[in-house]
Amino acid sequence: MEQHSNNTMHNYKFEVPEIIFGRGMLSQVGSCARRLGGKKIFLVSDKGLFRAGWVDQAMRSLLEAGLEFVYYDNITPNPKDYEVELGVQEYLRQGADVIVGLGGGSSMDAAKAIAILASNGGRILDFEGPDRIVRPLPPLVLCPTTCGTGSDVSQFAIINDSQRRCKITIMSRCVAPDISLTDPDTLATLPEEFVGTTATDALSHALEAFFSVASTTLTDVHAIKALRLLTKSLAAAVHERKPEDLENLARASLHAGMAFSNSLLGIVHALAHPIGGLYDANHGSINAILLPEVIRYDIPVVTEKLQELAWGFGHRSNNDIIAAGDKIQETLDSLLEASGAPRSLRSIGVLRKDLPELARRALKDVCIVTAPREADEDDLLRILERSY
Amino acid sequence: MEQHSNNTMHNYKFEVPEIIFGRGMLSQVGSCARRLGGKKIFLVSDKGLFRAGWVDQAMRSLLEAGLEFVYYDNITPNPKDYEVELGVQEYLRQGADVIVGLGGGSSMDAAKAIAILASNGGRILDFEGPDRIVRPLPPLVLCPTTCGTGSDVSQFAIINDSQRRCKITIMSRCVAPDISLTDPDTLATLPEEFVGTTATDALSHALEAFFSVASTTLTDVHAIKALRLLTKSLAAAVHERKPEDLENLARASLHAGMAFSNSLLGIVHALAHPIGGLYDANHGSINAILLPEVIRYDIPVVTEKLQELAWGFGHRSNNDIIAAGDKIQETLDSLLEASGAPRSLRSIGVLRKDLPELARRALKDVCIVTAPREADEDDLLRILERSY
Numbered sequence: 001m002e003q004h005s006n007n008t009m010h011n012y013k014f015e016v017p018e019i020i021f022g023r024g025m026l027s028q029v030g031s032c033a034r035r036l037g038g039k040k041i042f043l044v045s046d047k048g049l050f051r052a053g054w055v056d057q058a059m060r061s062l063l064e065a066g067l068e069f070v071y072y073d074n075i076t077p078n079p080k081d082y083e084v085e086l087g088v089q090e091y092l093r094q095g096a097d098v099i100v101g102l103g104g105g106s107s108m109d110a111a112k113a114i115a116i117l118a119s120n121g122g123r124i125l126d127f128e129g130p131d132r133i134v135r136p137l138p139p140l141v142l143c144p145t146t147c148g149t150g151s152d153v154s155q156f157a158i159i160n161d162s163q164r165r166c167k168i169t170i171m172s173r174c175v176a177p178d179i180s181l182t183d184p185d186t187l188a189t190l191p192e193e194f195v196g197t198t199a200t201d202a203l204s205h206a207l208e209a210f211f212s213v214a215s216t217t218l219t220d221v222h223a224i225k226a227l228r229l230l231t232k233s234l235a236a237a238v239h240e241r242k243p244e245d246l247e248n249l250a251r252a253s254l255h256a257g258m259a260f261s262n263s264l265l266g267i268v269h270a271l272a273h274p275i276g277g278l279y280d281a282n283h284g285s286i287n288a289i290l291l292p293e294v295i296r297y298d299i300p301v302v303t304e305k306l307q308e309l310a311w312g313f314g315h316r317s318n319n320d321i322i323a324a325g326d327k328i329q330e331t332l333d334s335l336l337e338a339s340g341a342p343r344s345l346r347s348i349g350v351l352r353k354d355l356p357e358l359a360r361r362a363l364k365d366v367c368i369v370t371a372p373r374e375a376d377e378d379d380l381l382r383i384l385e386r387s388y
Numbered sequence: 389m390e391q392h393s394n395n396t397m398h399n400y401k402f403e404v405p406e407i408i409f410g411r412g413m414l415s416q417v418g419s420c421a422r423r424l425g426g427k428k429i430f431l432v433s434d435k436g437l438f439r440a441g442w443v444d445q446a447m448r449s450l451l452e453a454g455l456e457f458v459y460y461d462n463i464t465p466n467p468k469d470y471e472v473e474l475g476v477q478e479y480l481r482q483g484a485d486v487i488v489g490l491g492g493g494s495s496m497d498a499a500k501a502i503a504i505l506a507s508n509g510g511r512i513l514d515f516e517g518p519d520r521i522v523r524p525l526p527p528l529v530l531c532p533t534t535c536g537t538g539s540d541v542s543q544f545a546i547i548n549d550s551q552r553r554c555k556i557t558i559m560s561r562c563v564a565p566d567i568s569l570t571d572p573d574t575l576a577t578l579p580e581e582f583v584g585t586t587a588t589d590a591l592s593h594a595l596e597a598f599f600s601v602a603s604t605t606l607t608d609v610h611a612i613k614a615l616r617l618l619t620k621s622l623a624a625a626v627h628e629r630k631p632e633d634l635e636n637l638a639r640a641s642l643h644a645g646m647a648f649s650n651s652l653l654g655i656v657h658a659l660a661h662p663i664g665g666l667y668d669a670n671h672g673s674i675n676a677i678l679l680p681e682v683i684r685y686d687i688p689v690v691t692e693k694l695q696e697l698a699w700g701f702g703h704r705s706n707n708d709i710i711a712a713g714d715k716i717q718e719t720l721d722s723l724l725e726a727s728g729a730p731r732s733l734r735s736i737g738v739l740r741k742d743l744p745e746l747a748r749r750a751l752k753d754v755c756i757v758t759a760p761r762e763a764d765e766d767d768l769l770r771i772l773e774r775s776y
Contacts, residue, residue: 011410018561019606022399173406217617217639218407218646221609229605251605258606316704 012216014262016153018179021254023247026183029058029100029143030065036139036178038098041069042091044111045102049145052189058102058143070094075110078280080162081124084113091118098139101177104198105149105158105283108142112157112175115140124159128168129366133175140177145186146194147237147249148201148284150257152180158273166277169366176261184250188243195249196238196339197284202253203230203335204287207295208266209259210309211302212370219263220308226256227312231331235338266371267294267362271380274361281348288341289348293386295332299325301373345388355384400604402650404541406567409642411635414571417446417488417531418453424527424566426486429457430479432499433490437533440577446490446531458482463498466668468550469512472501479506486527489565492586493537493546493671496530500545500563503528512547516556517754521563528565533574534582535625535637536589536672538645540568546661554665557754564649572638576631583637584626584727585672590641591618591723592675595683596654597647598697599690600758607651608696614644615700619719623726654759655682655750659768662749669736676729677736681774683720687713689761733776743772 020028033041041062045055050073062069072090075083091099091114099118101111113124115137120127127133142152151157157170187195206226209219233248271294272286299306303321310324313331342348350358359380362368368375375383408416421429429450433443438461450457460478463471479487479502487506489499501512503525508515515521530540539545545558575583594614597607621636659682660674687694691709698712701719730736738746747768750756756763763771 011413012408014404014407014409016402016404019402020400021402021604021606025399216409217613217643218409218610221613221643222606225605225609255605255609 014218015173015176016258017176020179020181023185024183025181026054026057026143026186027061029141029181030061030067032141032179032181033062033067033098033100034065036098038067038139040094040096041067042096042099043069043071043102044075044099044107044114046073046075046107049103054145054186055102070096075106077106078160078276079106079110080160082162084110084117084124084159087114088117098141100141102143102145104146105151108144108149108151109157109159111140111142113159125161125168127170130171133172137174141179141181142177143181143183144253146190146198147187147253148198150205150253150260152177153254153257154261160277166361167273171366182250182254184247187246187250192238193340197282197288197341199230199234199249200288200336200339200341201284202226202256204268204291205256205260208268209256209263210305211298211372212263212266213372214370215263219259222255223259224308224312226252226259230335231314234335238338238340264370265367267368267375267383269367270362270365271358271384273365274358275350278354279349285342285348288336288339289343289345289387291336292329292332293383295329297383298372345384352388355381359384402606403561403564404646405564408567408569411573412571413569414442414445414531414574415449417529417569418449418455420529420567420569421450421455421486421488422453424486426455426527428482428484429455430484430487431457431459431490432463432487432495432502434461434463434495437491442533442574443490458484463494465494466548466664467494467498468548470550472498472505472512472547475502476505486529488529490531490533492534493539496532496537496539497545497547499528499530501547513549513556515558518559521560525562529567529569530565531569531571532641534578534586535575535641536586538593538641538648540565541642541645542649548665554749555661559754570638570642572635575634575638580626581728585670585676585729587618587622587637588676588724588727588729589672590614590644592656592679593644593648596656597644597651598693599686599760600651600654601760602758603651607647610643611647612696612700614640614647618723619702622723626726626728652758653755655756655763655771657755658750658753659746659772661753662746663738666742667737673730673736676724676727677731677733677775679724680717680720681771683717685771686760733772740776743769747772
């Protein structure tokens with residue numbers, strides 16, 4: 001059995017943006033944008049948040065801070081290359097400065113991509129991979145309104161290549177925003193299915209970050225905290241939607257984001273990117289489907305970390321590694337069940353004939369590099385088939 | 389019994405600099421300084437590190453990065469106002485740009501103070517308290533070489549007012565460096581007594597951060613990790629000095645620094661600052677002396693957090709809060725004993741007649757604000773007498 005490493009890294013870097021968190025804090029977005037030198041703000045959000053009144057709150061905060069703004073919402077889920085290229089034309093035409101992204105991963109990744117093009121020019125697909133960005137980005141404030149993604153703290157932007165129908169990953173320290181601002185009140189209007197599926201995205205961030213060969217004690221503490229919060233509040237947040245449980249999910253997303261932005265991810269995300277690219281499917285749902293089989297695949301090479309993980313899932317350690325592994329898989333399963341997320345690739349429309357191509361594409365995804373256990377095309381195909 | 393709050397804060401900010409950690413990483417200080425735009429580096433360190441060869445290593449790294457440098461070591465422990473004012477004259481006279489602080493809290497706080505004056509002018513004592521700094525500081529890289537302080541990630545600089553013989557606290561987000569770079573190899577040459585006393589500084593940072601009324605889940609995870617690492621490695625690091633134990637202490641210091649920089653501290657530090665100012669005594673030793681009595685004073689108002697803390701100290705929870713409190717005090721005591729730090733104020737030369745004045749001064753220290761349990765002059769005096 002090949003494994004990359006089952007140890008926590010000893011030499012490492014750790015970076016997170018300034019973080020602001022709390023109920024009602026969306027009212028601070030104006031003062032944040034002003035503090036970053038903004039005069040005319042480019043506000044990227046979506047129609048659902050507009051209808052729910054949150055865009056209006058953000059606009060009011062910008063106006064109260066004495067700022068002008070341009071509103072842009074021409075973005076779809078799994079944002080496409082041409083959408084962000086239209087976005088940057090509008091940004092430049094309007095002479096905007098600070099960019100505010102308010103929404104889920106799609107709005108925030110679009111805001112990041114617009115920021116990249118605003119100062120670097122060119123086509124967004126030219127920036128695929130690590131460290132392709134040359135010029136500093138305009139100041140960026142990101143305000144997440146789902147229970148997953150972590151884009152608000154991460155050094156990644158994921159954009160859909162509309163021609164190849166695949167997702168590209170842009171990875172650079174300068175893609176992390178200046179300020180991550182979470183107002184958990186915004187979760188009150190998030191449709192039920194997105195509470196569950198974005199929380200399973202946070203769950204997969206935490207688990208993959210914890211097992212990553214680039215994990216460190218600085219990332220592990222956040223991964224474990226995310227798991228503890230998800231174990232405590234996921235089911236209740238989905239079914240009862242109490243503000244304190246939704247707030248715990250927002251907090252879990254933040255912790256998980258701080259972990260994976262610095263330790264990177266693994267096979268779940270390496271497979272989820274080509275699937276999301278090919279089928280334009282919900283990212284959290286894909287992760288939820290793949291997680292059990294990938295964790296089953298990883299567990300034999302991460303035995304040293306299983307007791308801490310079992311503790312994160314609320315089990316008291318008894319020094320029995322096999323029991324810890326079993327409990328982890330049981331808890332994971334019950335969390336996924338409670339989330340209401342789909343449980344098979346078939347159920348979200350993936351075609352069986354595409355599985356070999358998806359496995360091939362996953363091998364080239366940057367996320368595969370930090371997976372704890374090496375995987376070839378056959379290994380990946382087996383995981384896909386078991387998840388089908 | 390008055391208490392400030394025994395809850396973790398719900399609205400909060402969290403900020404840490406870019407962190408680089410690992411054995412041998414001091415060789416990267418040149419590329420860090422160059423990345424921050426440096427051409428002529430102002431290197432602040434001390435004679436002990438020079439003799440141990442670490443300053444030489446830093447200089448070599450700067451030269452290899454094609455940078456000039458000016459070396460400055462005219463700093464004493466508990467750095468004095470006039471020392472940093474002489475330092476900034478040299479910085480300006482030489483036309484230096486990026487500042488690198490290599491050493492313990494004294495060198496790093498001096499580097500911060502020099503950076504403040506370099507761009508803001510004036511006298512260092514004018515910057516006492518929160519948010520008095522107007523202009524951005526020159527880029528700053530801080531490299532800790534002890535097991536405590538946390539200055540390399542914190543938003544504080546502590547300087548000694550030589551006339552009033554008291555310590556002032558400068559507090560501002562811009563006092564945090566651009567890069568915190570820890571090379572645990574530097575601990576190999578740290579004299580034994582400083583291993584123990586700087587580790588007890590980290591211990592008090594973690595405990596006070598965890599009990600602070602401004603603690604959050606983002607700070608708690610780092611405080612608990614620091615305690616777990618100290619519990620595991622403090623005694624062994626002091627007595628056997630194995631590299632892996634020293635590395636764990638460096639890691640603990642970093643985690644504790646990330647916690648307290650964002651949650652602030654409490655009564656231990658509120659009392660330690662006037663004592664350090666009046667007697668020019670070792671900061672870690674003072675903390676070690678005060679910790680048991682302050683924790684005893686705090687415990688009744690932080691019962692909700694005792695089980696997590698007991699877990700941090702390596703005890704398995706059994707839902708009994710009184711037992712958890714007892715175990716915490718026992719473990720704390722054995723850690724302090726193992727550290728070799730002094731255990732009474734008398735033993736470090738504090739005069740009994742000064743205790744009332746020290747209690748009065750502590751009431752004005754900024755650290756008292758976030759203590760979990762309120763304390764008046766009599767309460768503080770009682771803690772001092774019990775620690776005498």
